Amino acid sequence: VVEGDLSFTQDGFPVFFHDDTVDRTSDGTGWLNKMDIMEVKKLDVGMKYGVPGIRVPSLREVIAFIKQQELFLLLDLKGTPKETVPVVRDLFKDDPTLYDQVAAISFYPDVIHALRVADPQILCGISCYSKEFSYHSDG
Numbered sequence: 001v002v003e004g005d006l007s008f009t010q011d012g013f014p015v016f017f018h019d020d021t022v023d024r025t026s027d028g029t030g031w032l033n034k035m036d037i038m039e040v041k042k043l044d045v046g047m048k049y050g051v052p053g054i055r056v057p058s059l060r061e062v063i064a065f066i067k068q069q070e071l072f073l074l075l076d077l078k079g080t081p082k083e084t085v086p087v088v089r090d091l092f093k094d095d096p097t098l099y100d101q102v103a104a105i106s107f108y109p110d111v112i113h114a115l116r117v118a119d120p121q122i123l124c125g126i127s128c129y130s131k132e133f134s135y136h137s138d139g
Helices: 038-042 059-069 083-094 095-101 109-118
Strands: 002-008 014-016 073-077 102-106 123-126
Touching: 002 059, 002 083, 014 059, 038 073, 059 073, 059 083, 073 083, 083 095, 083 102, 095 109, 102 109, 109 123
Parallel strands: 002 073, 073 102, 102 123
Antiparallel strands: 002 014
16 A cells, blocks of 8 residues: 655646655755646655655656556545545546545545545545544543
8 A cells, every 4th residue: 555645736737745845855945836847847855865866756657656566545635625626536537447546535524525526436534643533631
C-alpha cells in the first residue's frame, strides 16, 4: 500500500505533494498552490535526502507507477471539493480498473461526501487523528 497526498498547483494541475509549502522537502521555497506546474516540475525533492534529481510527480505519473508495480494507493485528498472531486471522479471514469487499486481518503469530510455523491463506487475513508477517537483525557 502506498499513501500520498493530492495537491494542486496554481494552474490547477494535480500533483503528489504533502506540504503546503515546498521549503521543507525541496530545493525551492514558497507555497505550492502559488506555483504553476512548470515551476513545480523544476523542484528537486530528492536533494535534501541525498538522492538528487527526483521531481514532484503528477497524479497521472503516480497512477502509472502503482499500476505498473501492482500496488494499492491511498489517495489523500487535500484540496477543496470543487477542485478535487472532478479530477478524482474523472480519473476513475477514464480507468475503471482503479476501483480495485485506489481508495480516496481525507481529513475533510466535505471532500469525501462530495466525492461519494459524484461516484458512489469509489472506495472512500475519513482520516483522523488518534486523539479524536481516544477515551483517555491525555489523547
